[in-house]
Amino acid sequence: MPELPEVEVTRLGIQAHIEGRSVTGVKIVDGRLRWPVPKSLPKVLIGQRLDTIERRGKYLLLKMDSGYLLIHLGMTGVLRVLPMTDPLKPHDRVLIHFGRIGLRLHDPRKFGAVLWHPFSKGPLEEHPLIKKLGPEPLASEFAGELGAIRLYQFSRKRTIAIKSFLLAGQAVVGVGNIYCSESLFEAGIHPRLPAGKLTKIQCARLADSVRNVLSKAIKAGGSSLRDFVDAHGEPGYFMMQTKVYDRAGEPCRVCKTPIQQIVQGQRSTYFCPVCQKR
Numbered sequence: 023m024p025e026l027p028e029v030e031v032t033r034l035g036i037q038a039h040i041e042g043r044s045v046t047g048v049k050i051v052d053g054r055l056r057w058p059v060p061k062s063l064p065k066v067l068i069g070q071r072l073d074t075i076e077r078r079g080k081y082l083l084l085k086m087d088s089g090y091l092l093i094h095l096g097m098t099g100v101l102r103v104l105p106m107t108d109p110l111k112p113h114d115r116v117l118i119h120f121g122r123i124g125l126r127l128h129d130p131r132k133f134g135a136v137l138w139h140p141f142s143k144g145p146l147e148e149h150p151l152i153k154k155l156g157p158e159p160l161a162s163e164f165a166g167e168l169g170a171i172r173l174y175q176f177s178r179k180r181t182i183a184i185k186s187f188l189l190a191g192q193a194v195v196g197v198g199n200i201y202c203s204e205s206l207f208e209a210g211i212h213p214r215l216p217a218g219k220l221t222k223i224q225c226a227r228l229a230d231s232v233r234n235v236l237s238k239a240i241k242a243g244g245s246s247l248r249d250f251v252d253a254h255g256e257p258g259y260f261m262m263q264t265k266v267y268d269r270a271g272e273p274c275r276v277c278k279t280p281i282q283q284i285v286q287g288q289r290s291t292y293f294c295p296v297c298q299k300r
Contacts, residue, residue, distance in 0.1 A: 024095040026159070026196030027239035029080050032101050037075050039103040040120045044071045045086075047119035051110065055129065056096060059116060059136045066138055067091070067118065078146075079155045079195040089140035092151065096133030102126050156195040159232050164194060169229030170222065177217040177225070184220065185213035185286050188232075197232055201239060203267045203292045205231040212300035213284070213291045238263065266292040 053059030270283035
């Protein structure tokens with residue numbers, strides 16, 4: 023599933039091509055996504071100018087003249103900017119035309135989303151899908167001591183394992199499965215440690231690790247486990263840099279102890295039993 027780094031890589035990739043341009047057409051090839059694509063979308067969008075492309079967690083937010091277009095890539099979604107002459111491919115779901123080029127959502131499993139939020143319905147921050155999201159890990163609201171304070175305060179009296187606590191996305195948004203394992207390794211924290219037992223020092227290390235790991239992943243173009251490609255069709259290379267994720271049985275890059283794999287909440291977790299003592 024595309025996580026925060028992959029969505030940010032996508033945002034950066036499409037931004038230069040379509041930001042500031044006006045919508046000249048919309049084609050809903052198959053609107054049966056996680057939530058139905060509004061049938062009124064062509065009428066709403068045509069003629070509107072795309073002001074900016076923002077991101078909130080794993081949601082891309084295309085700010086138009088009269089509202090926001092929310093796009094989520096789901097499990098297998100890919101957004102690419104292609105010439106309008108490029109033929110449709112199987113699993114292409116929605117096309118938004120900007121003159122001779124178009125923004126195309128390709129989503130084989132149809133778990134993505136394309137939704138419209140007009141300004142008339144109030145601030146985007148109050149949208150049900152956005153309101154519940156925690157702070158952005160790479161924004162000022164989570165920088166320095168603020169991130170450590172947030173993790174410490176939000177984790178008090180929580181018995182849930184720290185790995186699951188991070189994945190929930192309420193203490194901090196966008197730390198997906200790969201990046202949870204990597205962040206916990208860098209912070210030296212066992213993934214099964216109850217969140218409420220984190221010390222202030224551990225919270226500080228973890229907040230720094232989250233920011234560091236996500237920043238490195240964005241620079242590497244994200245992670246391509248199966249079929250993620252960026253807006254130019256290129257895969258991400260962060261998987262070549264992982265220290266624990268998907269390395270079960272291989273030696274730890276720090277202490278040479280074999281990396282272990284466990285399952286938490288039906289998701290694989292990787293860790294070093296020596297560097298991450300419980």
